[in-house]
Amino acid sequence: MKLNYDGQEQINADYDAVWAFINNPEKVAKCLPDVEKLEITGDKSFTAHVKVGVGPVRGRFKFDVGLEPDAENNKMNVNLRGGGLGTAIDLTAGANIAQQQEQTQLDWQGEAVVRGPAATVGARVLDRKARELITHVFAEVKRNIDEEQA
Amino acid sequence: MFPASFDFYRAHSAEEAVSLLGEHGADSRILAGGQSLIPAMRYRLAQPTVLVDINQMQAANYITEENGELRIGATVRDSDLEFSDLIRTNYQLMSDVSDVVADPIVRFRGTLIGSLCHNDPSGDWPAAMLAARAKMIIQNKDGKRVVNADEFIVDSFTTAVEEGEMAVETIWPTPSKNTGASYQKIERKVGDYATAAAAVQLELNEDGTVKEAGIGITAVSYVALRVAEGEALLRGQKVTRNLIKAVAAEASKMADPIADGRGSAEYKKEVVGVLVAKGIMQSLERLGRKVEA
Amino acid sequence: MEITLNVNGQEHKVDVEPRTLLVYALRENCGLKGAHVGCDSSSCGVCTVVLDGKIPVKSCTMFAVQAEGHEITTIEGLGGGANLHPLQKAFHEQHGLQCGYCTPAMIMSSYALLQHNPDPSEDDIRRGLSGNLCRCTGYMNIVKAVQQAAADMRQPAEAAD
Amino acid sequence: MSDQIKDLNPAKECRAMGKSIKRREDARFVQGRGTYVDDIELPKMLHMAIVHSPYAHALIKGIDTAEALKVPGVKAIITAKDLAGFNLDWIPTLAGDKQMVLATDRVMYQYQEVAAVFAETRAQAVDAAQLVEVDYEPLEVVADPFKAREDKVILRTDREKKTNHIFNWNVGDREATDKALAEAEVRVKQKAYYPRVHASPLEPCAIVADMNTATGRLTLYLTSQAPHAHRTVVSLVTGIPESNIRIVSPDIGGGFGNKVPVYPGYVCAAAGTIVLGVPVKWVATRTESMTTDSFARDFHMEAEIGATKEGKVTALKVTTVADHGAFDAAADPSKYPAGLFSICTGSYDFPTAFTEVDAYYTNKTPGGVAYRCSFRVTEASYMIERAMDTAARELNMDPAEFRFKNFIQKEQFPYNSPLGWTYDSGDYETTFKVALEKVGYEELRKEQAEKRAKGEIMGIGISTFTEIVGAGPSKDFDILGIKMFxxxxxxxxxxxxxxxxxxxxxxxxxxxxxxxxxxxxxxxxxxxxxxxxxxxxxxxxxxxxxxxxxxxxxxxxxxxxxxxxxxxxxxxxxxxxxxxxxxxxxxxxxxxxxxxxxxxxxxxxxxxxxxxxxxxxxxxxxxxxxxxxDPPNLTFPHGAYICVVDIDKSTGEVKVRRFVAIDDCGTIINPMIVEGQVHGGLAEGFAMAFMQEIVYDEEGNHLNTNYTDYLIPTAYEVPKFETGNTVTPSPHHPIGAKGVGESPTVGSPAAYVNAVIDALSPYGVSEIDMPISREKVFSKLRAAGVEAF
Known part of the structure; x- marks a missing residue:
């Protein structure tokens, strides 16, 4: 199943600060919820072991995450591939970054493709949880940068 | 399919269960009827490391009616409700639901409180709980607390029951003689989750106007929803066709379903209104009343 | 862990893991192959056995450890040889089975149904058996078989009236 | 069978034909003492679990079994590389294609088998299978035959031909048919999709494979509808002489065509016992069964009928796009890649006809089994019976009257159809008359008119089908070269x-x-x-x-x-x-x-x-x-089915009020068993008409992999059936019998669907595809402005 999401964050920092943050795998990784184990595998990639739980559906997912900055277009693309519980998840997210006076606006869109038992058994649940997850990540990006700035 | 390994404990009292949950933390689960949990474990979508079985808690197996309330313990099965004369006579909504929840064999094992705690967004009982204005008693190591239906239902598969807590009793107000109710469910076959469903309970005044209305809908959002606007429209009014249409429209308006094998979002949104309407009409019929033109 | 299962009036001491489902304990530890497995989702009911004389359960959706302390009845305990249960006889006489895979469960489910409702209508039977799938018979003759067995089983009581 | 008692034995009866003798096999089944494959336990037996791909189309960059091998009780894990050592990484399909046993460098459909784990217990095998890590690189997915037809992504890179087109198969006179259609006074087109379905016997496929390393003898206890054919296939694939292979097909918990093919799981278990020297058991889970067993149907059909104004048919053309999945593993006789689909002229005397089928590869489970069907006859029968109703409506003629006008007459048998078959015998008029009388057709039409006047919705659906079974005569019929005697x-x-x-x-x-x-x-x-x-x-x-x-x-x-x-x-x-x-x-x-x-x-x-x-x-x-x-010809059973439905305006619920089925399968050996077969087939027809369909999304995700979402009807949904027979013996069969197991599955879907369309026709509805959900009916009613309440 294919799920589409989008959202927006206003960050109290300038473009450069935001750009630096989202190019740093270590910092980006910290924005994922419930990370149990983290391996930085390159200057633009990391592997995260994440605990997931939706009601009775609980387990550990492993994600390989790659950051693909597109400086020319002021855009950051994120590819996330992994899964657990027999399920494969491919998530691609793109964020357009634009400075507006003192703030920087992050316009993001994401598309998640879920394959395997969770897609069949849990469509009703996954959609909401995936939305929560991706919203959480960008909210955390904002919160962390805001904190850095403060 | 075969579940992943876990440790198995038997609790003989709620205190013991709560203490075991406290000891083992987030990966421990209560095993009541197990009719949702065990299949999830067979698919290994759920892999709890500790199960606390409460089935031998004899003291939790009760259905009692006193002081205008029905109290039901944690090990009461759906079939206990289905075959209970008390329920059939005095609790129309509960009786309706207990006839259509899951399939007849699963009902012999599945528990009412277990279903409520599982809080499947397509489950039957949460919608009924809302319509009937039922409550839940939750126990933890420090004691008990009571939450009403609206607070109990938090999110998909998430209730007010926190880690280390256990729901021990559910309380359903005894409907007055002037109360009619109906559960309207569309399912693709016996045993299926609802495509959409509506629980309706109407209490009438002597003059036929609505004294109190309860409407819960399920399978049309991330949790069961109370159609509060619809309830408000009904209160104090004579039930006319136009009023029913307006209430149905409220249900459709607040429904926010996703498309799946059971149907498109548009269909579910529209049909849940039809089910609310049918539920109102049947509630009235059961009181020997007709919809006014 | 070692547990004791009381199946068809006989005690079986078996060594199982907590995760062992009752159906596999019955089949592989007790050697009773009448209960079958047909799905992963508690949908098909071909594993149905009866607890405590009248409670039908899908034995794939219960752990063997949970069955301790209960009397379990499987198709093997219902009747056999020269003493077939009226349900077994009726399924045969009404051609209520074809491949036989769902049959033991269908009979056990019918058995429990008749404990709760000795004189079921056709609708009661169709509803009551709706937790058990059959792919061969189209259910027509299963309904007839349960009706015949119900009548047979009521007979002594009715004769006494 | 010392426990078999007198009561369960048939009466002493030497005048046995045509009698409802009670079944002798029942004794063991009602006592729970049948022996199915999973009941077989051998000393030292290991259990096998399979690792499946979550991707529908991907390259495999690596398979890491290290963690899985550490699980207690695990004896071995095999992948395609191991199978290649035995030349078992690919096996031939019944359709002359080849298919992977375990995924080689790529996966071609979701849930494809990637590795097999052997362990002491089932649970250990599953524990380990979960830990096998496979590195996939997703490829573009083609999950639709019309997209496959564009050949933008070529799925089968192992083939020389760089196209997704598998075959074009056609019969009849294309030119004459086109001409007759062009000249026809009335032309009616009808599209119909016969959905992809799964036969779903309640016993999943299973095997216990036992290689005796001392004698070199391989014994396979197998859920097999065709043990001899399977032994020959195993011999051809492994090189083990047939005399050293024994296949035992014990009690089988339903087949319905599902247990005809040779599945990868069987081959892995056989490879496992050969390598490990101990018996290996594999019992498919329901999820495995739903996702990797051969599917059935998946035909996108379009029919065109030409007729005179008076309602006499003049020509028929049927074209089909078939979705065969990742490998062409259709189970059809060799000369008939689209089975016996050319029976699509049905019970009607078409002077000219043409049909063609084009099949394509997609990223879906392979298959094309004859699910309670004699090789694509179900699809053909459904198409013609739907199209005949549409033509009748177009001609403003009662569908019964239209059929009477066009039946092949009793005197015309043996009848040579324009698509090359010689129908052995039949009496369509009589059978149909019996059915109409039994259902009270005239009365029902009157009732319908009255109901319509009141805004109530009721429909009557007809299907007067012809089957073609008994494959087959050796001059035309073989599977992998083996004649079908x-x-x-x-x-x-x-x-x-x-x-x-x-x-x-x-x-x-x-x-x-x-x-x-x-x-x-x-x-x-x-x-x-x-x-x-x-x-x-x-x-x-x-x-x-x-x-x-x-x-x-x-x-x-x-x-x-x-x-x-x-x-x-x-x-x-x-x-x-x-x-x-x-x-x-x-x-x-x-x-x-x-x-x-x-x-x-x-x-x-x-x-x-x-x-x-x-x-x-x-x-x-x-x-x-x-x-x-070696039969001299096929046999052609037929029947007349009539379905009556009532529709709830508010929810779109369709209630089958009555279903009358009159079958003519020639001489009847055991009326009780024939009736039982008909009941079962009508229930499966109901399931297809209203419930069953395998659904994929465009990513190739299989969306209903178990019985919570693939809907098998229960006693509560399945309607009551009223059955009967006429008897027109086959002139060439030694006892005049024709076979009946599939007639009701072949004939009934059109009756159900025609009934629903008949009910909805006053609202301008002329199309509805199976399975008919409440939503489909609800939407059509709302679109027509019918108020729900």
Whole structure:
């Protein structure tokens, strides 16, 4: 199943600060919820072991995450591939970054493709949880940068 | 399919269960009827490391009616409700639901409180709980607390029951003689989750106007929803066709379903209104009343 | 862990893991192959056995450890040889089975149904058996078989009236 | 079977044909003592679990089994690389294509098998399978045959031909048909999609594979509808001589065509026992069954009928796009890649016709089994019966009247159809009249008119179908080159008891009873003296198995003719016993008697005793035979089905009020069993019309992988059926029988669907595809402005 999401964050920092943050795998990784184990595998990639739980559906997912900055277009693309519980998840997210006076606006869109038992058994649940997850990540990006700035 | 390994404990009292949950933390689960949990474990979508079985808690197996309330313990099965004369006579909504929840064999094992705690967004009982204005008693190591239906239902598969807590009793107000109710469910076959469903309970005044209305809908959002606007429209009014249409429209308006094998979002949104309407009409019929033109 | 299962009036001491489902304990530890497995989702009911004389359960959706302390009845305990249960006889006489895979469960489910409702209508039977799938018979003759067995089983009581 | 009691044995009955003798196989089943593959346990047996791909189309960059191998109890894990060592990484399909056993460098559909784990317990095997890490690189997915047709992504890179097109198969006169259509006064087009479905016997596929390393003998206990064919395939694939392979197909928990193919799981288990030297058991989970067993149908069809204004049909053209999945593993006779789809002219006398089928690869599970169907006949019958109704509506003619106008007449048989078949016999008018009378057609139409006036919704649906079964005559029919005959062995023991063995394999059809009835009737022996055995390749004579309603037309013929051959010899013995010449003996009233002298007679049993104690001089002792029957033609059962539905305006719920089914399957061996088969088939037709469909999304995700979402109807949903028969024997079959197991699945879907369309036709509805959900009906009613309440 294919799920589409989008959202927006206003960050109290300038473009450069935001750009630096989202190019740093270590910092980006910290924005994922419930990370149990983290391996930085390159200057633009990391592997995260994440605990997931939706009601009775609980387990550990492993994600390989790659950051693909597109400086020319002021855009950051994120590819996330992994899964657990027999399920494969491919998530691609793109964020357009634009400075507006003192703030920087992050316009993001994401598309998640879920394959395997969770897609069949849990469509009703996954959609909401995936939305929560991706919203959480960008909210955390904002919160962390805001904190850095403060 | 075969579940992943876990440790198995038997609790003989709620205190013991709560203490075991406290000891083992987030990966421990209560095993009541197990009719949702065990299949999830067979698919290994759920892999709890500790199960606390409460089935031998004899003291939790009760259905009692006193002081205008029905109290039901944690090990009461759906079939206990289905075959209970008390329920059939005095609790129309509960009786309706207990006839259509899951399939007849699963009902012999599945528990009412277990279903409520599982809080499947397509489950039957949460919608009924809302319509009937039922409550839940939750126990933890420090004691008990009571939450009403609206607070109990938090999110998909998430209730007010926190880690280390256990729901021990559910309380359903005894409907007055002037109360009619109906559960309207569309399912693709016996045993299926609802495509959409509506629980309706109407209490009438002597003059036929609505004294109190309860409407819960399920399978049309991330949790069961109370159609509060619809309830408000009904209160104090004579039930006319136009009023029913307006209430149905409220249900459709607040429904926010996703498309799946059971149907498109548009269909579910529209049909849940039809089910609310049918539920109102049947509630009235059961009181020997007709919809006014 | 070692547990004791009381199946068809006989005690079986078996060594199982907590995760062992009752159906596999019955089949592989007790050697009773009448209960079958047909799905992963508690949908098909071909594993149905009866607890405590009248409670039908899908034995794939219960752990063997949970069955301790209960009397379990499987198709093997219902009747056999020269003493077939009226349900077994009726399924045969009404051609209520074809491949036989769902049959033991269908009979056990019918058995429990008749404990709760000795004189079921056709609708009661169709509803009551709706937790058990059959792919061969189209259910027509299963309904007839349960009706015949119900009548047979009521007979002594009715004769006494 | 010492526990078998008198009550469960059939009555002593030598005049056995046409009697509702109770089934002999029931004794073990009602006591829970059948033996299915999963019931078989062997010493030191390991369990196998399979790792499946979550991707529908991806490259495999690596498989890491290190963690999985650490799980306690795990003995081995195999991947395609290991299989390649035995030349078992690819196997031939029945359709002449090849398919991967375990994914090689890529996966071609979701849930494809990637690795197999062998462990001491099932749970350990699953524990380990979860830990096998596979590194995938996703590729673009093609999950739609129309997208596949564009050839933008070529799926089968292993083939020389760089196209997703598998075949074009056509029959009939294209030009003449186009011309006739162009000249027709009325032209009616009808599209219909027959959804992808799964046969879903309740027993999933299973195997216990046991290689005896001391003797080199491989025994496979297998859920097999065709044990002999499977043994030949295993021999061809592994190089092990057939004499060293024994396939035992024990009790089978339903087949419906699902257990005809050779599945990768079987091959992995066999490889496992060969490598490990201990028995290996694999029982598919329901999820595995739903996702990796061969599917059925998935035909996108379009029919065009030409007719005169008076309602006489002049031409038929049917074109089809077929989705065959990742490999062409359709189970059809070799010369018929689209099966017997060219029966699509049905029961009607079309002067000219043309049909063609184009098949494509997609990233879906391979297959194309004949699910309770004689090779694509279900699709054909559904198409023509839907199109005939549409044409009747277009002509403003009652669908019954339109059918009467166009039936092939009784006098026209044997009838040569424009698509090349010779129909053996039939009496369509009579059968249809019986059905119309039984249902009270005139009254129902009146009731419908009254209801319509009140705004109530009721429909009547008709299907007067023709089947084509009994594949088949060796001049045209083979599978992998093996001709589609069937064998029967009859051995009469000195005391007159009999063992009958056949190359068929019952999965619930009741062969242990009906085969005994045929032999009893032919030889005047009591049914309860005749033991029927099937399924063990060491003992049963060669035969192609049980599917496609072929058992009675093929093995039934072998049994009757085998029995008659025995009767010829018994006659010589009778002559010897009665001290006359064989010419003076006649077979009369189930006995051999001196012509015209009933008091001077002996029974077959007497002859059997003599065959061992007092053989006729110059004659070979003993009394047994093996007969291989090669049918001269197929058989053409037919029927008339009428369905009555009521529709709830508010929810779109369709209630089947009545269903009348009159079948004509020729001579009836056992009416009880025939009726049981019809009930079952009508229920499956109902399931397809209203519930069953395998659904994929565009990413190739299989969306209903278990029975919570793939809907199998229960006793509560399935309607009641009213059945009956007419009897038009097959002129060429030894006992005139035609086969019936599939007629109701073939014939009924159109009746259900036509009823719903008939009900909705006042609202301008002329199209609705299976499965008919409430949503489809609800939406059509709302679109037509019908208020819900």
């Amino acid at each position: 069937d064998g029967a062995e009859i051995r009469i023991h000195p005391t007159g008891s009999v063992i009958v063995r056949a190359g068929t394999k019952s999965q619930g059809q009741g062969h242990e009873t009906t085969w005994a009835q045929i032999v009893a009737e032919e030889l005047g022996l009591d049914v309860d003296k005749i033991l029927v055995e099937e399924g063990d390749t060491d003992t049963a004579p060669y035969g192609l198995g049980t599917y496609a309603s072929r058992s009675t037309p093929t093995a039934g013929g072998a049994l009757a003719l085998g029995a008659r051959r025995i009767r010829e010899k018994a006659k010589r013995i009778a002559a010897h016993l009665l001290e006359v010449s064989a010419d003076d003996i006649e077979w009369e009233d189930y006995k051999f008697q001196i012509k015209g002298v009933p008091s001077k007679s002996v029974t077959t049993q007497d002859c059997a005793f003599a065959a061992y104690t007092n053989p006729a001089p110059g004659d070979e002792p003993g009394l047994e035979t093996t007969y291989y029957y």
